Amino acid sequence: MPAPLVEFLQFLFSGITSGAIYALVALGFALIYNASHVINFAQGEFVMLGGMVTWALLSQGIDLPLAIAGAVALTMVVGLALEKLAIEPARNADVVTLIIITIGAGIFLRGLTSVTLGKDLHALPSFSGDEPLSLLGATIMPQSLWILGVTAGIVVLLHGFFNYTLLGKAILATSHNRLAARLVGINVSFVLLLSFGLSALLGAVAGILIAPITATHFEVGIMLGLKGFAAAILGGLGNGVGAIVGGLLLGLIESLGAGYISSDYKDAMAFVVILGVLFFMPSGLFGRRGTERV
Amino acid sequence: MSLLRVENLSIQFGGVRAIQDLDFTIDPGTVHSIIGPNGAGKTTLFNLITGVYRPTTGAIYLDDQPVTGRRPNELARMGMSRTFQNLQIMMNMTALENVMVGRHLHLNRNLLACLLRLPAITRGDRTARKRCIELMERVGLGGYINAEAGAMPYGALKRLEIARALAAEPTLLLLDEPAAGLNARETKEIDEVIVAVARAGVTVVLVEHDMKLVMGISDHILVLDYGRKLAEGTPEEVRNNPAVIAAYLGNV
Amino acid sequence: MADIRPSGYSKHRKPQTYSRRLGTRATPAQVLLSERVGGMLTLLVVIAVLPLLLTNNYQYDVVVNIGINAIVVVGLNLLIGYAGQISLGHAGFFALGAYASAILTTRYGLHGALALPLGALGVGLLAYVIARPILRLSGHYLAMATLGVGLIINIVISREAWLTGGPDGMYVPAIEVWGFELYGGPVWYWIVAAVLVLAVWLSLNLIDSPAGRALRALHGASVAAEVAGVDTTRYKVMVFVLSAVMASVAGSLAAHFSEFVTPDKASFFHSILFVTMVVFGGMASTFGALVGAAVLTLLPQLLADFASYEHMILGLIMMVVMIFMPKGLVPTLSGLARRRRARS
Numbered sequence: 001m002p003a004p005l006v007e008f009l010q011f012l013f014s015g016i017t018s019g020a021i022y023a024l025v026a027l028g029f030a031l032i033y034n035a036s037h038v039i040n041f042a043q044g045e046f047v048m049l050g051g052m053v054t055w056a057l058l059s060q061g062i063d064l065p066l067a068i069a070g071a072v073a074l075t076m077v078v079g080l081a082l083e084k085l086a087i088e089p090a091r092n093a094d095v096v097t098l099i100i101i102t103i104g105a106g107i108f109l110r111g112l113t114s115v116t117l118g119k120d121l122h123a124l125p126s127f128s129g130d131e132p133l134s135l136l137g138a139t140i141m142p143q144s145l146w147i148l149g150v151t152a153g154i155v156v157l158l159h160g161f162f163n164y165t166l167l168g169k170a171i172l173a174t175s176h177n178r179l180a181a182r183l184v185g186i187n188v189s190f191v192l193l194l195s196f197g198l199s200a201l202l203g204a205v206a207g208i209l210i211a212p213i214t215a216t217h218f219e220v221g222i223m224l225g226l227k228g229f230a231a232a233i234l235g236g237l238g239n240g241v242g243a244i245v246g247g248l249l250l251g252l253i254e255s256l257g258a259g260y261i262s263s264d265y266k267d268a269m270a271f272v273v274i275l276g277v278l279f280f281m282p283s284g285l286f287g288r289r290g291t292e293r294v
Numbered sequence: 295m296s297l298l299r300v301e302n303l304s305i306q307f308g309g310v311r312a313i314q315d316l317d318f319t320i321d322p323g324t325v326h327s328i329i330g331p332n333g334a335g336k337t338t339l340f341n342l343i344t345g346v347y348r349p350t351t352g353a354i355y356l357d358d359q360p361v362t363g364r365r366p367n368e369l370a371r372m373g374m375s376r377t378f379q380n381l382q383i384m385m386n387m388t389a390l391e392n393v394m395v396g397r398h399l400h401l402n403r404n405l406l407a408c409l410l411r412l413p414a415i416t417r418g419d420r421t422a423r424k425r426c427i428e429l430m431e432r433v434g435l436g437g438y439i440n441a442e443a444g445a446m447p448y449g450a451l452k453r454l455e456i457a458r459a460l461a462a463e464p465t466l467l468l469l470d471e472p473a474a475g476l477n478a479r480e481t482k483e484i485d486e487v488i489v490a491v492a493r494a495g496v497t498v499v500l501v502e503h504d505m506k507l508v509m510g511i512s513d514h515i516l517v518l519d520y521g522r523k524l525a526e527g528t529p530e531e532v533r534n535n536p537a538v539i540a541a542y543l544g545n546v
Numbered sequence: 547m548a549d550i551r552p553s554g555y556s557k558h559r560k561p562q563t564y565s566r567r568l569g570t571r572a573t574p575a576q577v578l579l580s581e582r583v584g585g586m587l588t589l590l591v592v593i594a595v596l597p598l599l600l601t602n603n604y605q606y607d608v609v610v611n612i613g614i615n616a617i618v619v620v621g622l623n624l625l626i627g628y629a630g631q632i633s634l635g636h637a638g639f640f641a642l643g644a645y646a647s648a649i650l651t652t653r654y655g656l657h658g659a660l661a662l663p664l665g666a667l668g669v670g671l672l673a674y675v676i677a678r679p680i681l682r683l684s685g686h687y688l689a690m691a692t693l694g695v696g697l698i699i700n701i702v703i704s705r706e707a708w709l710t711g712g713p714d715g716m717y718v719p720a721i722e723v724w725g726f727e728l729y730g731g732p733v734w735y736w737i738v739a740a741v742l743v744l745a746v747w748l749s750l751n752l753i754d755s756p757a758g759r760a761l762r763a764l765h766g767a768s769v770a771a772e773v774a775g776v777d778t779t780r781y782k783v784m785v786f787v788l789s790a791v792m793a794s795v796a797g798s799l800a801a802h803f804s805e806f807v808t809p810d811k812a813s814f815f816h817s818i819l820f821v822t823m824v825v826f827g828g829m830a831s832t833f834g835a836l837v838g839a840a841v842l843t844l845l846p847q848l849l850a851d852f853a854s855y856e857h858m859i860l861g862l863i864m865m866v867v868m869i870f871m872p873k874g875l876v877p878t879l880s881g882l883a884r885r886r887r888a889r890s
Contacts, residue, residue, distance in 0.1 A: 039686050086865050093872035095685060096632055096829070100822050101868045108861025115854050226693070226814065233690040268701040271694035278691050279679040346769055370775035382773075384766025386830065387759070394756075395763040399775035401756040405784060408755035409748045415755050443766075462774060 009138035011259040012252070017144040017213070019251020020151040024206035025228025026235065026243035027158070028199035034175035034238045035195035038087060038098050042106040044225020046203025049075045051216030052113055054208050055122040064125070072204045078109065079200025083193050106221070113218040124211040147209045154205065155244060162240070171195060175238065227270065234274050236287025245285065250274075295358065297322040297466060297497050298343070303352035305342060312338040313521045316352070320499060320514075322465075325492045327500045327508045329532075330518035331541075336501045337379055339518070340470050343499075344376050345369045356466070370399060375464035377455035379471045379501070385444040389435060392443055392454055393426040394419075396461030426461055433457045434483050449476050456487065467491065468499045473507055481507065509533065582750050585833050589746060593739045597732070606731020608847055613738035614800045616839035619823045620745045620832060621792030626821065627829035628753060629785045630765030631681060632689050634817050635696025639790040641703060641812030642669050643797030645710055648718040648807045653709070658721030658728075662798040666791045673790035677783040693814065700812035715808035718801045734803045741799065745792060749832050761785055762830075793820075822864060828874030837876050 025047060032040045053074050057067035086101050093101070127146050132139040162168035174181040174191045182188050206224070207216065214220070231250045235242025250270050257269035277285065296319035303316040313335045320326045328336050341347040343354060345366040353362045356372055375396075384392050401418050402408075408415055427439055433453040438446055443454065456472055469488065473481040485507055492498045492511065502508050508515065508529070515532045517524040525535040532538055600606050618640055625631050646665025650656040656664070680691045703710050710716060721728045728737065752758040763771035764778040772778055801807045810816065819842060827838025845863065849856040871878040 033686075039689070086869060090869045090872060093868070094825075094829070096626065096821065096825050097868050097872045099632075099689070100818075100825050101865050103818055103822070104861045104864030104868065106861070107857050108865065111855065111857030111859075111861055115858065222814070226697070230690060230694070233687060237686055264705045265701065268698050271697050275680075275691055275694050275698075278683055278687060282683050282687060284687070344773060346773075365777075366769065366772040367775050367777045370773060376773055378770065382767040382770035384763050384770065386766040387762055391759055391762075395759050395771065395774050395776070398756060398760055398763075403756045403760065405757055408757040409752050411751035411755065419755070458770070458774065 006137040007259070009136055011255045013135075013138060013140045013144060015252035015255030016248060017147050017251070018210075018254065019248035020147050021206050021210045021224070021247075022227050022231045022250050023244045023247025024151055024154065024202050024209075025224055026231035026247045027154075027240065028202040028206075029229055029232040030235075030238050030240055030243040031171075031195045031199045031202070033232070035171055036087065036192050037095075038102065039095075039229065040082075040196075040199065041099060041102040041225065041229070042082060042109060043199065043203055043228055044221030044223075045106045045109040046075050046079060046200045046221070047207035047210075047224045047228075048113065048216065048218060048221030049078060049109065050204030050207030051124065051211035051220065052117050052122070052207075052218065053204075054211065055124055055216060056117050058124070064127070068208055071208060072201055075204035075207075076197050076200045079196040079203075080193055082200075083196035087196070088189065088192070106225070110218055110221070117218065119218055121215050121217045122211075123215040124208070126212040141213070143209075143212045150205065150209055154202065158240065167194070223267070230270060230274050233284055234277060236284030239284075239286045239288075242284060242286035295322075296320060296355075297357065298499075299355040299358070300343070301353045301355070303339075303342060303354065304350050305338060305347060306350045311521055313342065313349075316518075316521075316523055318516055318523065318526060320466075320497060322497050323492075323495055324513040325488070325498045325500060325511050327502060327512040327515045328518060329502070329505075329508060329515060330524070333520075334518040335521040336518055337470055338521075340376060340468055340499075340501065344374060344468060370462065370464075373465035374468070375459040375462040375466070376468035377452075377459050377470055377472060379474065381448075381451050381455060383443050383451050383454060387443055389438045389441045389443050389446060389450075389454055390423065390426055390430065393430055393457045393461050394422055396458035397422045397426065399462065426457070429457045429460055430454075433460075433487055434480070449480055452476060453480075453484070456484065460491065464496060466497045466499070468501075470501045471503065472500070473502060473504045485511070582754070586743075586747065586750065589743065589833075589836070593743070597735060600731075600735075603731050606735060608843065610731055610734045610738050610803055611800075612840050612843040613735075613742045614796045614803070615820070615823060615843050616836050617738075617742050617745045617796040617799070618793045618820050619827070619835040619839045620742075620749050621789035622820055623824045623827075623829065623832060623835040624749060624752065624761070625785050625789040626824050627831065627835070628758070628765065629761045629782060631782055631786065632685075632821070633692040633786075633789070634689050634814070634821060635692035635694070635699070636789065636793050636820050637814075637816035638696035638699035638812045639669050639673065639793040640797040640800070640816070640820075641807070641809070642672070642699060643794030644718075644801035644807045644811050645703060645716075645797075646794070647798040647801045648716050649709060651719055652717065658719070658798075658802055659723070662795060665798050666794045669794035670787050670791045673787045674783065677786040678779070681779065681782040681786060693817070696812060696817045697814060700809055700814070703812055704809040710809070713809055715806055718805050718807060720805060721802050728802070734799075738799055738803070741795065746832060746836070753832070757781070757784075825874055826864075826867060828876035828878070831874070831876045834874055834876035838874065841875070 025043060028043050028046065029040065032038055050071050053071035054067045057070050058064065062070070082105055086105055090098060090101055126141070126143045128142045130141070132141055162172055170181065170186045171191050171194065173186060174188055178188055227250060231246035232243050234250060235246030253273050254266050254270050258266035261269070298320040300316055300318050303313055304311065305313045316339070328339065330336055338347065342349050345364050345368070348363050353360060355361065356369065356374065361369060361372070384395065401422060402414055430436060430439060433456050435450060435453055435457060438450055443451070446454065452472065452475065456469065459467060472484050472488070476484065481504060488498060488500070489511055500508065500512065512529050514526070515529055516526045517532060517538050519541050524541060525532055525538045596609065600609060618636065622633065622636055625633055643665045646668060647658060647661045650661035650664060651658050676695060680688065683691050704713050728734065760771065760776040760781050763774065763776055764781055768778055797811065823838035823842045824835055826842055827836065828834030845860060846856065849859050852859055
């Protein structure tokens with residue numbers, strides 16, 4: 001393989017890897033947005049909790065699979081608590097008010113984590129070793145394959161859940177028209193709770209998957225949360241396919257931009273592209289354009 | 295010369311053709327009613343004429359100038375104003391302030407002058423306030439001058455819509471079901487306001503289900519059905535039109 | 547589509563009837579006179595009396611910072627509270643003002659009193675250029691776009707170290723007026739107070755003017771505003787630029803006051819802090835903006851005693867206040883007072 005092509009492949013692999021993580025976070029945003037029209041700015045904290053709690057359990061001598069299960073379960077409990085204690089009581093508040101509530105929750109969770117688990121950087125062990133694999137002349141870490149595999153699996157499961165189960169359809173119905181959903185007997189407040197639980201699960205999984213590559217830290221959720229939000233917006237808010245495409249696209253833009261243009265501006269590039277897209281497509285790539293009814 | 299001319303107008307939402315190949319003209323100084331069953335496209339037609347929607351095909355002329363695709367605020371400058379069937383009230387303002395927004399184009403809106411509260415601004419606002427209070431009293435809102443719009447009952451908000459539209463001193467006024475949801479006494483009051491406005495020379499386009507009101511004050515009636523023109527003419531002609539009787543009045 | 551709902555509107559509002567007597571109790575002129583003149587007088591009295599209570603430099607520091615934040619928040623309240631357009635990136639404009647003062651004075655030897663308006667002019671132009679495309683967006687898309695603008699500004703400031711000093715920040719000289727260096731809390735107290743009073747006055751003037759009503763109208767019922775002749779795009783751009791310029795001015799003052807600037811002035815967290823001040827104090831309330839700025843500037847100072855628990859408590863307070871007072875402190879409390887008066 002010619003060197004430039006190998007280099008390109010290398011950027012591609014790393015872009016898809018981080019893109020898959022962004023996609024998981026974006027799916028979490030989309031889920032909650034669909035069920036409740038809330039943008040959950042504490043979504044990044046779910047990601048952080050997944051990684052940090054796994055590390056904490058590991059350091060107590062618990063096996064990796066059990067530690068992962070424990071971290072996911074705990075994060076889901078946090079997600080449910082957030083909905084029950086902070087979102088539900090503020091149901092009829094303004095959008096900005098709700099944004100501030102979720103940001104407050106994020107600050108609280110970061111503070112809580114730094115107090116209980118400390119402010120140090122921790123790395124999780126890779127799931128199956130650190131021996132790089134060679135693929136078409138470029139190298140890829142086994143952890144990247146884990147990330148891609150698990151993300152693909154989750155996407156398939158979610159697809160099945162929303163299309164073939166009654167509960168999944170209930171969530172979709174609620175997102176389209178909450179009043180109508182209530183009228184046909186759907187327990188809307190249960191759907192809201194469920195969406196937060198599922199989002200927390202997605203976030204925790206993303207955080208656990210990425211922690212062996214980037215390490216984890218009590219503030220790791222801030223940027224990952226913003227990138228996930230950006231990916232969700234890029235794809236079109238509330239659109240599942242959009243969230244996945246948006247996430248992968250964001251990862252690729254960053255990785256290719258950092259590789260070919262400037263690594264200094266890796267973080268900025270994603271936002272420049274999103275501004276560009278929004279200028280021409282105000283509802284993102286796959287968002288619906290609504291007509292105002294007057 | 296016509297004040298408003300609509301040619302070959304159509305709009306499509308997805309696969310639904312809400313308005314199809316519509317032609318009609320409105321003469322200045324007349325009361326022109328648009329009637330038809332629910333879903334006939336009356337409000338959609340209003341949204342097209344006032345620039346809220348862009349037509350898929352066709353053209354609209356105001357004072358013989360092509361205005362298709364112009365924004366509502368540009369049309370307002372040309373003397374057009376309207377009310378909304380689904381109330382569009384600024385719930386974050388008082389009733390009087392809602393009406394004063396209607397006077398927007400008549401006031402000095404220079405940013406610097408507004409920021410510095412130059413005497414011209416204070417003077418303009420004082421006169422506007424007086425006029426708007428008079429208007430509100432005229433439509434029966436004398437008791438709501440300083441009420442928060444968000445705390446007013448439905449019937450009062452309907453009249454607030456009319457007061458705001460009138461505050462603009464339009465030459466062409468479109469009223470979308472001004473009497474819907476009002477009781478008999480309130481309907482009669484609104485009826486009198488519309489007649490007075492029309493008598494003052496304002497061209498009025500009216501969408502209304504209250505047939506007594508429509509037949510009583512209209513010079514000309516356009517009947518819509520499924521987005522198409524079913525009939526048009528004087529109240530007498532429309533009343534005796536067999537197609538109208540079959541499709542619409544027959545059901546009443 | 548999610549939009550910021552106008553304050554005072556709730557889906558489940560109880561039908562209320564107003565008696566004629568209530569409707570004609572006070573003319574709007576009297577009502578506004580009391581809020582404008584009464585509120586303004588209160589502010590002036592507080593500003594005049596406060597120095598008597600301040601005993602050390604640290605206290606002056608906190609109070610001057612309250613004033614600087616309040617200038618930003620009064621402007622941001624025009625954008626968010628009155629016009630209903632969200633911005634999660636205003637710290638970017640604040641930082642640009644601060645860095646404009648820093649760079650123009652240290653690298654180009656300009657006088658501080660000249661750097662401030664030049665910075666504000668530059669920020670105003672930048673805001674004008676990006677406002678048109680950005681303000682076509684609504685709700686969460688607008689939130690994303692403004693957040694993006696703020697982050698990009700933050701990153702550029704951090705990376706262009708040759709100009710900005712990078713993540714370490716840069717030094718800003720004191721302003722010199724007739725051989726007298728503007729330095730220290732007591733001097734800056736009066737400078738910031740003067741600018742704040744000006745900002746509040748302009749804001750109060752605007753709200754109760756044809757242009758201000760247009761702003762509030764496009765928030766309350768955008769289509770109806772357009773039908774009334776309001777060029778909604780123009781007004782959104784105008785208020786966006788105005789609020790950006792006010793943030794820039796406050797940033798310049800902050801730079802000269804603290805004599806140091808760092809890129810975290812443009813951070814996402816700083817933007818959020820400004821927005822929180824607006825909502826905390828009460829959207830669409832100029833004096834609410836002042837209260838929000840005061841409370842949220844003081845809070846971290848008061849929480850400093852709790853050391854590592856500071857952030858937990860801050861987050862908790864943000865959540866609890868927003869859950870129980872979604873309309874913010876000032877509107878909630880004045881609503882309570884009104885109800886009590888009505889009962890007695």
